[in-house]
Amino acid sequence: MYSKNFPDHIQKLVPYVPGKPIEETKREFGLKSVVKLASNENPLGSSPKAIKAIKKGLSELHRYPDASAFALKSALAKFLGRKREELLIGNGSNDVIDLIIRCFCKPGEAIITTDAAFVAYEVCAQVQGVRTLKARLDENLVPDSDAIVKLVRDNPDAKLVFLANPNNPTGTYLPNSDLLKLVKRIKEAREGMIVVLDYAYWEYVTAQDLTPPEKLYPAFDHVVLLRTFSKIYGLAGLRIGYAVGHPSIFAMIERARQPFNSNSLALIAAEAALQDRAFVKKAFSLNVRERKAWEKKLEGWKVPFYPSQGNFLLVNAKIGFGMSGVELFNHCLREGVILRPVANYGLHDLLRISIGTRSENEKAWKAFDRLKRKSK
Ligand SMILES: Cc1ncc(COP(=O)(O)O)c(C=O)c1O
The missing domain is CATH 3.90.1150.10 (Aspartate Aminotransferase, domain 1)
Structure with a gap:
């Protein structure tokens, strides 16, 4: 009705x-x-250390979570060798994807990704009335860099590029030199264009020619890296993920973030899981x-x-x-x-x-x- x-x-x-x-x-x-x-x-x-931390945290459930995620950000900053301001915490990395699109794109504008890219990019875009432009994959389901750069050049209303490396559901990836070249070419094609590289599966990678996250950010400040506790840390049900990127990007996104987007158990569980090597x-x-x-x-x-x-x-x-x-x-x-x-x-x-x-x-x-x- x-x-x-x-x-x-x-x-x-x-x-x-x-x-x-x-x-x-x-x-x-x-x-x-x-x-x-x-x-x-x-x-x-799930990580047993995370479970133990959750049990301990149960007595504090009447309190609101720490909106600044100070403890988790500090632990991540130490683990990654970055600063707290270079981190953004989300209710799963899906939340971070949603936040980034909401903050960068106006309805009617576009994001760029590839065919068979992780579906959340397109769904989050469409909820905001943002279009998704898709570059083709080659016959091995690997992204075609030329096609991505062409979309960047031809579509001035496209504000973000999303690429999961490796991608879900294909499991395929852009190897080292191709990815670094692509990131550079996007910067040359359009100053200010943000490239979101989703490393949800990084911890499972065995290939030697897959670019480690730290070669992408801070090496390139137009790159935002997505990471999650849902996969190898086994915390998918808690919903906690994060992004690593330039403080000037996150300072702006923080304005739009729901202050309690990550719940208190997720925050303490993630902190404990990170230590559970x-x-x-x-x-x-x-x-x-x-x-x-x-x-x-x-x-x-x-x-x-x-x-x-x-x-x-x-x-x-x-x-x-x-x-x-x-x-x-x-x-x-x-x-x-x-x-x-x-x-x-x-x-x-x-x-x-x-x-x-x-x-x-x-x-x-x-x-x-x-x-x-x-x-x-
Ligand atoms: C490529 C990719 N990125 C992000 C996610 C979302 O993870 P999260 O549970 O952190 O929202 C998934 C989950 O399947 C994924 O496959």
Whole structure:
């Protein structure tokens, strides 16, 4: 009844579909055991140090959070070798993405990203009535730098470039020299253009030719880096992430930030998780080992996949199983394995698998194996 009162750009929003919940899948399919490899979560759970800090923090829940996030910013500043003013804390890095777009773009203006880029950039833009211009990917799903620079040159109303490196859902990345060249070319093409580089999966990276965040900022002050506690630190449910960038950018964004955008438990948990290097190491090793095991299995079944630097793999359901990504997703659901279709990215033939523990992965391997044997 009220829908016509909403502006066009809100009416046209396609609701975000998160990974299917475990309990819902159990109910729908009458299953006792279900594994979820759908949301790039940490299969080991949360950092134990964070859990301990949360328990301690429970007695202070009647207090508002520290709006300045002093303790977490101090810990991050020390860890990263930066100053507190070079940090912006958000309710997950999604919140930071939203804040950056709100502060830089007016309705009708644009952001630039690539095809199959992490969906939050476009969603946050559209909520503000901001357009998203997408540069093509090459045949390996790697961003085409020339296409990005052309969009920067041709669109003076575009205010930001967003690039996840590695990207979700593709797992692909722009290597070192290409990324550094691109960042320089964007600066030359347009003074003042901000490049937001999303390093949500940085802690999982094994490739040697992927640019470390510190080579991007402070080396380039038009770069803003996004980081999160949702992935390797295992705190996705708490919602805490941050950005690293030039103080003059964040001083302005701070004016628009909700003072209590990060809750008190998230702030103390993140601070504790940051110190928990043993947990990070364990999660990294598990991901390296299990990602390799997945790759071996997929090669054995002749299911093509895109080499990934994240805690997930994108597989070709069409070539591998003769079905669409959604069809393979539905098959696995019935077997108690939740994976993630990526048709919303225009990738109809593909399906994303988050790397789990060995027992979670084995359940998925059984489902794939049965399907392969049936199709013989
Ligand atoms: C590339 C990328 N950036 C950011 C995020 C969002 O993370 P957060 O939970 O910090 O909002 C994700 C989550 O999946 C992601 O894949």
